[in-house]
Amino acid sequence: MPHSAVTLESQLIVRSGIAQEPIPAMTLPSSAVARRTPDIARVGRRGVARWRTLIALALAAVVGFPATAAIGATDAPAASSSLSVAVAPGGNGVITAPVFSVTFSVSNSGDAPAPGGPVSIALTRTALATSADVSAWLSSNTRAETEVANTTVTTVAARGTSTAAAAVDLAAVGAASLAPGAYPLSAAFSSAQGDLVAHTVIVVPDAAASTGGVGVVVPITAPPTTTGLLTVDDLKTLTASDGALRTQLNAVTGTSAILAVDPAIPAAIRVLGTAAPASAQQWLADLLALPNTRFALQFGDADLATSVAAGAGAPVSVPSLDSYMSARNFPSTPAASGAAPTSSISDSGSATPTGAATPTPSGRTLPTLAELLDIGTARANVFWPATGSATAALVTALSTANSDGAQPVTLIASSAVSAGSGGHADAAGAGLLVYDDGASAALRSASLASDSVRQGASIAAASAYASFATRAAGANSPLLVVIDRASGRSATGLRTAIAAASTLSGRSAVDLDALLAAPAAAVTVTGGSAPDDGRVSAVQGLLDDESRLSSFATMLADPTVLTAPERAGILQLLGNVWLGAPDQFATAVSDHHDATTKTLDAVAIVPPSDITLLASSAPLTFSVRNDLPWPVTLTLNASPNDPRLIIQKSTAVSARAEQSTRVQVPVQARVGSGESTLELQLRSSTGAAIGPDVRVAVTVRAEWESIGIVLMSVLIGAMLVFGVIRTVRRLRRRSRARAETHEDPNAAPRGEEDADG
Secondary structure (H helix, E strand, O other): OOHOOOOOOOOOOOOOOOOOOOOOOOOOHHOOOOOOOOOOOOHHHHHHHHHHHHHHHHHHHHOOOOOOOOEEEEEHHHHHHHHEEEEEOOOHEEEOEEEEEEEEEEEEOOOOEEEOEEEEOOOOOOOOOOHHHHHHHHHOOOOOOEEEEEEEEEEOOOOOEEEEEEEEOOOOOOOOOOOEEEEEEEEEEEEEEEEEEEEEEEEEEOOOOOOEEEEEEEEEOOHHHOOOOHHHHHHHHHHOOOOOOHHHHHOOOOOOOOEOOOOHHHHHOOHHHHHHOOHHHEEEEHHOOOOEEEEEEHHHHOOHHHHOOOOOOOOOOOOHHHHHHHHHHOOHHHHOOOOOOOEEEOOOOOEEEOOOOEEEOOOOOOHHHHHHHHHOOOEEEEEEEOOOOOHHHHHHHHHHOOOOOOEEEEEHHHEEOOOOOOOEEEOOOOOEEEHHHHHHHHHHHHHOOOOOOHHHHHHHHHHHHHHHHHHHHOOOOOOEEOOOOOOOOHHHHHHHHHHHHHOOHHEEEOOOOHHHHOOOOOOOOOOOOOHHHHHHHHHHHHHHHHHHHHHHHHHOOHHHHHHHHHHHHHHHHHHHHHHHHHHHHHHHHHHHHHHHHHHOOOOOEOOOOOEEEEEOOOEHHHHHHHOOOOOOEEEEEEEEOOOOOOEEEEEEEEEEOOOEEEEEEEEOOOOOOOEEEEEEEOOOOOOOEEEEEEEEEEEEOOOHHHHHHHHHHHHHHHHHHHHHHEEEHHHHHHHHHHHHHOOOOOOOOOOHHHHHO
């Protein structure tokens, strides 16, 4: 199944200020009533006037607001409307002056133009108390308390968007001295559908700026696929100038993002050797050249929680990828002369490729598995379960994975641990990297936003969540956010989200080593959800099929030609990208099961017809079918159901590729007549059953052998006697003829008339 066969819908974890219905009256959560001591210095009227003039001039030329603002969008009722609205304050939602800009947009998904109208922008001067209050506000249906600005939206074209901007002067509304915190902001649009309200927040920063850094984790993953590795066509498409993989790489280039790379992507390129598309080879070279710190995801970005729940163990990897390589694509290299790659681990846990190269009959050397999976200098044993799936049991299971010497570390959402953490944490000896899930979800929304206003709204929400994370963990503790896995985002959208994440709460970006070097806070894992039972059951079925195929493959000289692609395909189906497409996942699993079943049926005994044995001993001939592209070595076991037949119990079979092979099995009958049944079984060298058992009925008629011999003897004797008699008679005729010729020389010889007489 090609990677393009599945389109995943982006699913937002945190509300981005989107409301689905006209706005009824509603009050703010009671926890949002706390007030702060005024900290912002008052600004004189002249200063305020200058700010208002400058911003008004700037906004006059605005067509689309830059992608740096806050969350706030609302959709009208789906049944009767086609309009949706969004609002975003400038400066990523962080207010550093009494006058700031706000941009409002109305999008029309209908086929007819929609009239414009007035927009009222309002602010609540009571700060939100917690990050939960931020989420509650962004998903609420109420307006902020105090109107602070007005603007007008022009007619909205069909399938178009109309944007308007306004300047908010806090001093003019008596709010110039807002204390540090996050404050609700709304924008209401009067339309024919009624009042549509968008929500966002503004953040007044603390004068004591954060001194800790912020780590930003960005995944480098491919769209879903059902094959073990991306195909040549997949790679051509994905690494083209507008391809998904090239888009991701362009977005992270020049940033300080921590890369989480699916090692199946470089492996798919490397197994092709010189046959890899030029764009894919360039993509891989560009990835390896990036200075960003990084870690490897599971092969295919496999879902760790589901694999553990299904009994596969964690982490699961591929045993080999040799079956994907062709020696002709790998010219001779110095490694072929005996130089084998070495392995080393840095103090930070970074690992380099290991293993011995695989020689080929042509003298060329194939890359090792470690070389195929290499993503550059990377920190080993870093695990990133799907968001919300990291439970205490999973963290414990992952903490024992220590194959490369580095201490295992698991990324986990802040809502799943007992207390606020500044990134690095420890849970009863299990290493954790705790990311703020509120800010992370908002940044993911920003990376997927369809326009700059919605993107700015998401970034403002991320700023608000980050301010609470800083307050909980402390200004000096590092902060960690992730821009979670998603498909369909642009390089610009992702890059803007990374840039905003790298400056959250006034912080500067730090790398993975810096996060792990910070003191680890003691926490307890209290959250996380067990994987879906249906998904676990499906994966258990895949693993059962793999176990059957592993036994089946023992008849091959190299079992990995079957087992390695099977494992790779299962890991791709375990990919986290399928979590958003359960129906497509179910179809893909069913197709994979059917393909495995077909492979398991590729070698079998051809069911024979019933056999009649007319002799006391004779070889019986059977056929073994091999539809695989490789030869197989088997044993044909035969056993009768009674002692009247003596048969050779085991017969070696060497079945050539893609053909049927005839096998003769000696048999001897102990009775002259009778009915018996033979049970035929194919076994591999390890005793594994290959194909179904076959029963064949054998009818013994050995008495016909004696009768036949007597009849043949009589017939042969009769023929001999007849031949002797005929020869004697012919000799006599000839003697008589000669005698008559001597008596009468003039007489004509006797002819044919008495030849038989």
